[in-house]
Amino acid sequence: MAKKKAVKNKLSLPLLEELKTLDKSFMNSESGWETPVYLEQNMVHKFRSYQSDALRYFHYSQASETFQYRNIKHVLFNMATGSGKTDVMAGLILYMYQELGYQNFLFIVNTNSVLNKTIDNLTNPQSPKYLYQPTIEIDGERIRIERVKIFPRVQSKNTIYIKLSSVQMVTTDIFTQSENSMGKDDYARHRIAILGDEAHHYSASTKLSDKQKEYEQSWEKAIDIILNARDDNRLLEFTATIDLENKNIYEKYKDKVLYRYALDQFILDRYSKNVKRIQSGNSDEENMLSVVLLSEFRRRYALELYHTQIKPVIMFKSQKINASNEANQKFNELIETLTPETVRGFLERQKALKSEDESETLSIAFDYYRKNEEELPQIVREIKREFSSNRIINANDSDRGAGMLEKGQYEALNTLESPANLYRVVFAVAKLTEGWDVLNLYDIVRISNFKDTKGDKKTTMAEAQLIGRGARYNPFKLDGERSYQRRFDENSNATPSLVLETLHYHTINEPQYLKNLVEALDEMNLPSGEDTKNPLLDVLVKPSFKRTNVWKNGKIYYNQTIVVSDSYYDGxxxxxxxxxxxxxxxxxxxxxxxxxxxxxxxxxxxxxxxxxxxxxxxxxxxxxxxxxxxxxxxxxxxxxxxxxxxxxxxxxxxxxxxxxxxxxxxxxxxxxxxxxxxxxxxxxxxxxxxxxxxxSGYNKAKGTNNFIGYPIKEYISDYRKRKPNYDTGKMMLDGKPQTVDRYVIDDASFVYDSAIINMTEKQLVDRILERIGELREQYDDVYLIRMDENMHRESAKNEVLKLHQFEAHPQVVRLEGFQPDFILYLKNAEYFMQVFIEPKGGNLLEREQWKEDLLQYINENEGELVFEDEVADVKIKGLKFYTMNDGRGTMKQLAQVALDKEFEGLSVI
Known part of the structure; x- marks a missing residue:
């Protein structure tokens, strides 16, 4: 008998859980705290919602009455790669200076690449990567940031001192006192905040069961010495990866994790590229030509369709330097000898090899070249220019990076988005794993001539982490505007445009290697899938429903919105x-x-x-x-x-x-x-x-208590949608993986022939349909309607079918409105009842609590609802979020709302 796969217990993180509870509590002495105006004004980037949450949680830990006697001096921010940890650091520096009086900040990291990047981020106003405004001003005072090697004994007013160093150098200075270095006494002179980036490297001693010997002169010990030099010294650590499954690491950090923002949530929130795998049995040379044609298609497509310039970068990843250098030479030869005939022959061979599981993206790109065959001579000339040897960076050195820096390639690698940077290709082994934040990396190609083509766990995990770094979103211009979130939807007909928002990982088609890679991506919780044909599926209103009186005369209700008066906008x-x-x-x-x-x-x-x-x-x-x-x-x-x-x-x-x-x-x-x-x-x-x-500042609307009825036959319609083909990324939901599939639903009470829904939504549908008999005892008409935003994605109808806040003083103000996923339509001779139902994954409950608050507000303020059309009696209800296995008792609430009693034999798990 096969062993049942063990389900990991959710680890308790007391500090984080306490902060989450505090954030919702009316007893929180800092409940009204918002990101200070001086932070918004002095930062180049506007804080995203999760970054503001991280700042707010730290503020609670330092200012709330709950923590005033606890001296929270060591915290960890566990945030996804690419989510802007350095922006949070930059904001915390200004916050700690202004609110807590800190002038001295020690930034440490274990790699020179991250160190050099952060020097630009925090202290170099001339760098395009600088995160502050050119002039920092708080309360009318101009604030100066000064980079130092030693914190001065006498500190100047209105000055922030930042020492940026490798953790290796700081450790050496602590244990081997030398001239012009900082020892323990120097860190005790003034209060100091340590910013520890890539913090998962600083617990090597903690991981060991017998660690005392290792600890004596370790990085970890040095950091502890600095932190404990004063009671008011602070350590703020940042990492995307923390191994809480290791019991020693868990014990060290369980009461220090202050904020978490997971990679899958980052991708789900559209702040990154999509990630797709292209699996091929071709030779390296054929894969190289394939990815070059795809990269050029990206560039030409953006220019021809959207009139926007992008420069897609390709990275060729090898395990060994000699393999990388050999691949570099092959690539140069390929480009130098490329001819229109070479491309034609390649396209013909690919056409002959077509199969059902071929890459959809490559198919679109190759078709583009076939349709423009007469332009191939010009296209080849452009390829030879764009991918010439002087537009290639070989980031491989045997001297731990010194050679690369001497050639000026460090700066080139970190400014690949710049219009003045012409590089299109990077060959690398392991230098670009941490701190490399290039935005226009679109293709990573795994060179196949590895000694071990199956890839051990360490190798595939390193590749998965590189993919995570490459997924950073490229904010290219579209209609003159930049966006820092994905703009194209997989469920639209804009399939070719998805190529501008997708990172492709090109890999060999070796089963064991792919299995290991998928497991590594899944362990990182990075949603990805194979790039195969994924057509739009039809979801149709059932003919039987179209014959009903509900279809012909029924309405669904949403509240009206009003815009802020135009008279307000007078300057x-x-x-x-x-x-x-x-x-x-x-x-x-x-x-x-x-x-x-x-x-x-x-x-x-x-x-x-x-x-x-x-x-x-x-x-x-x-x-x-x-x-x-x-x-x-x-x-x-x-x-x-x-x-x-x-x-x-x-x-x-x-x-x-x-x-x-x-x-x-x-x-x-x-x-x-x-x-x-x-x-x-x-x-x-x-x-x-x-x-x-x-x-961004205009057309703010707010909801009203006036509900409008929209004819069902005009607003409930057939639509098309893709089934997501991600095979990694747990999308964790109460310990169970969240998958989306197409389900045929025969029950006549469900108005569509099928539904493309996740496991929680499917479970909700099943549980409601099980209760149709009981509901029909009180209602003549009982219908469950799936309200999918794809019904009217490109239509103004999509905007009116949304609920908006209409509370006088909501705790969280959200003006955008939302469309609950389901409506339960109930009608008898006396009245009509419409019940809004929203299933929700456990990882979204806190983030979207405002939606549940609005649904409950409707129930509690039913007497305030106004209906414009003449109706005998309309009741609008909302349920609390439905979660997996109904742990919140949503079905019990439905029974009370609809029947004023409990369902028969209902048990809440």
Whole structure:
């Protein structure tokens, strides 16, 4: 008899659980705390909701009365790769300076690549990676950030000191006191906050059962010495991976984990690329040509369809340096000898090899080249230019990275998104595992000539972690706008566009290796799947339902929304635009350096100054004419009180005469060097920023208690949807994997012929349909309607079929509204009842609590509901979230709402 797979017990994390409870409690002394305005104003990036949550939880740990006698001095932020941990660090530095009085910050990490990147992030205003505004100002005081090797004995006012060092160097300094180094006494002089990145490396001693000998001069011991040098020293650790299954690690961190944001949630929230695997039995050379054609298709597709420039990067991953160098040589030979005939022959061979499980993405890309066969000579010329040897980085050294840094390739690797960076290909072994945050990596290719093609667990886990890093989203421009979340939907007809938001991992088709890789991806909880044909499926309204009176005359009800009065928008300040201060635009230009075998464009961010950009009305008119958003008829849609373009130049709006425009440029660039076209470009950069703020700041609507009836026959319709083909990513739900499948549902009370739903939704449907007999004892009409947003995805109907908050003072204000997944339609001779039901996974309960609060508010305030149409009696009800196995008693609540009694034999698990 096969052994039953053990289900892991959920590990208790007392501090995190206490903070979650505190966050909901009315007794929380800090319940009204919001991210301070000075943080929002001084950061380059706007904090995402989960980043704000992390900051708020830390604030609770330091300021709430609950913790005032506990001295919470060591905490861990467990956040997914790519989720912006460094942004959180940067925010915490300003917070601890302003709120807690810390001036000294020690940043430590175990790799030079992460260290160098963070130096730019936190201390180099000339870097495009710098996370603060060029000028940091709090309460009218200008704050200076100074990078130091030793914290000064006498500390200057309005100064933040940051020491950035490898943990190895800090440990050496602690245990071998030397001149110009910091020992224990130096860390005791002033309060210090330690920011420990990639913190899973700092517990090697803890992992050992007999660890005392290892601990004596370990990184871990050095960090403990610094932390305990003063009672008010703080240690804030950050990692995407923490092995809580190790009992010693769990004991160390169980009361220190302050915030968690898992990788699967990060991907589910659309902040990353999708991840797909392309499995091939082709040779390395054929895989290389395949991925080059796919990469070029991405670039050309973005340009031809959306008029946007992207530069997709390919990474070839090997296990050994000699294998990587050999692959690099093969690739160079492939590109040098490439001809249109080579491409035609390859496409013909691929066409002959077509099968049901072929890659959908490669099929689309290859079809593009077949349809444009007459352009192949030009396409091949562009490929030979784009993938020439001087646009390839070989990041392999035998001297632990020194050679790469000497060649200037570290900077190139970390600025791959820059328009001035021409590199398209990276060959690497293991240098780019931590700290590499390139956004435009779209293809990772596993070179097959590994000694062990099956891949041991360590190898496949390293590859899975690399895939996780490569999944960072590329915020390319679309219709002149950038987004930091995926914009295309898998359930639309925009399948080719998904290539712009998908990372592909190209791998060999070796069963044992694939099994190991899938297990590694699953262990990381990284949702991915094989890139195969995945057609849209039809979900149809049953003909039997269309013959009913409910279909012909029935309605479903949602509350009406009203927008904030247009009279409010009387100036740009109401849109979050500062129209009083002078404008400073960081304008970088490229200087081109050409050598015999080189054509590398480099950007110099050091030694800059500001020069005034003198403009007159001609420039403004031309810039606004070139940017379609500022055409008056379009602008008027967002600025309803605006009467003319001339008024837009006035004091309440752009305030052209009241402030100056400056450009930050290299020292060698002078005011006289600015051409008219360059002035126009700088002005357009500023206007694009203004446009984004106007669009995000306008048209805020709020719900009302007025419910509108929408005819079922007009709003319940056939639709099409894909079944997700992810085979990894646990999407954990009460210990059980969350999968989505298509289910045929014959019961006449379910209005569709099938449903593409997850396990929780399927269980809810089954439990309701089991109770149809009992419901029919009281109601003549009983129908369960699946409200899938795919019904009207591209239609205005999708917007009206949403519930919106209409509470006077909700604890959490959310204006966007939502569509509960199910409606239970109940009607008898006396009244009609509509019950909103929302199934929810355990990992989403806290995040989406506001939805359940709204559903319960409807029940508790039924007397406030107003119905515009003349109806005899309408009752709108909402249920608490349904979770797996109904642990919250949702079915019991349904029985009370619908029947005023319990269902027969109902048991709550």
């Amino acid at each position: 740009l300040d109401k849109y979050g635009v500062d129209n009083q201060s002078d404008i400073v635009i960081k304008w970088r230009f490229a200087s081109q350096e050409v050598e015999y075998k080189d054509n590398i464009v480099q950007e110099d961010y050091t030694d800059t100054h500001q020069i005034p950009v003198q403009l007159d009305e001609r420039f403004l008119n031309k810039a606004m004419n070139r940017l379609s958003f500022f055409h008056f008829n379009h602008l008027k849609q967002f600025l309803p009180n605006l009467t003319s373009r001339e008024e837009f130049y006035g004091e309440n709006w752009l305030n052209v005469s009241g402030r100056a425009l400056y450009a930050t440029v290299p020292m060698t660039f002078m005011r006289k060097d600015l051409t008219a076209d360059e002035k126009l470009e700088i002005l357009e950069l500023y206007l694009q920023e203004v446009a984004l703020k106007i669009k």
